[in-house]
Amino acid sequence: MRFVDLVFGLEPRMRRMLRYWVATACLYGFFVLLMLLYSSKGLVSRDSLLPLAAYTISIVVASYALIRSSNRLGIAPTTLATLQGLLGIGCNIWGYSIAGPLRGATLMGLMVVVVFCTFALRPGQTLRLAVAGLAGLGATMWWHQAYDPLHYPPGVEAVTFAIMAACSLAVTFLTGEMSKLRARLKEQKAELEKALGTIRTLATVDELTGLANRRHMNEALGREQRRAPGGRPTCVALLDIDHFKRINDLHGHAAGDDVLRLFARTARSRLRGTDMLARWGGEEFLLMLPDTDPIDAAALLERMRADVAAIALPDIDPTLRITFSAGLATRRGGEALTDTVNRADKVLYQAKAAGRNRVVAA
Known part of the structure; x- marks a missing residue:
């Protein structure tokens, strides 16, 4: 040869x-x-x-x-x-x-x-x-x-x-x-x-935000669940933009789309190559953080929350500020990640009930 x-x-x-x-x-x-x-x-x-x-x-x-x-x-x-x-x-x-x-x-x-x-x-x-x-x-x-x-x-x-x-x-x-x-x-x-x-891209990427779509995130959750345990646990967080409906009602759906794109770009800038952020539905996003301690995950979300709050929207409303509420959950042992996501969803509602613009951990 x-x-x-x-x-x-x-x-x-x-x-x-x-x-x-x-x-x-x-x-x-x-x-x-x-x-x-x-x-x-x-x-x-x-x-x-x-x-x-x-x-x-x-x-x-x-x-x-x-x-x-x-x-x-x-x-x-x-x-x-x-x-x-x-x-x-x-x-x-x-x-x-x-x-x-x-x-x-x-x-x-x-x-x-x-x-x-x-x-x-x-x-x-x-x-x-x-x-x-x-x-x-x-x-x-x-x-x-x-x-x-x-x-x-x-x-x-x-x-x-x-x-x-x-x-x-x-x-x-x-x-x-x-x-x-x-x-x-x-x-x-x-x-x-x-x-x-193009078909593969459309099948895995949300067209509006450029993030992974729900289908792709579900596949990634399945791969992460099959991954051999070891090292630090996996954390997942559900993020929901606060009062998004109000933005659409006051400024129109085009402005709402701009907010979603700006949010996605800002939130993604904080992530590692192994992390994954997906548009889960509407103004809701799912974040998966493999090999991440809960304390580190919470700190990341707080930094992300500060970055998002600093976004200026002069073309929409100079006084408008974007905030989000987040529910954070850590996978327990061999728990199915869908159950971890469900726990994150429950504490997300707690974050909203507590006044929004905050991170609550399960």
């Missing part, structure tokens, strides 16, 4: 590009072996084949080096694909020139080059690469039929080029459509993932 990581790197995009490189290298190697076998039968000159084999090996090695260093050199994948495509086209045209009676088989390599480049190039770029390949092939075929018509009959070369051009352009068109479809599917996947993320 260390060797594989060393050769292919750790970055997923780099590994994907090098997988394409391996496939290309295997294909080139297969063609070279076939040509060498062909030359052993005396059907093609080994002297003309060896330079092509050396060129092919150079392409494979250079391609690997460029891919591995592309991030450091800032070479875009489209540039790499175009360069490899042009080198591959050159290799196929060279093979066509020396393959003799088997030269028609080498033409299929041009279409393979186009298909491989589809994964990295846009449809227009792939089309330009295919046209460049056909231009190079056409020039080569014209040169051979003009200077060696015995081995490259003009009529045969013309028909061969016409068939090759039609097939190559058809493959380019089809792969371009596949590339567009793949891009649309990728875009739809991204949109779906974004929508799922």
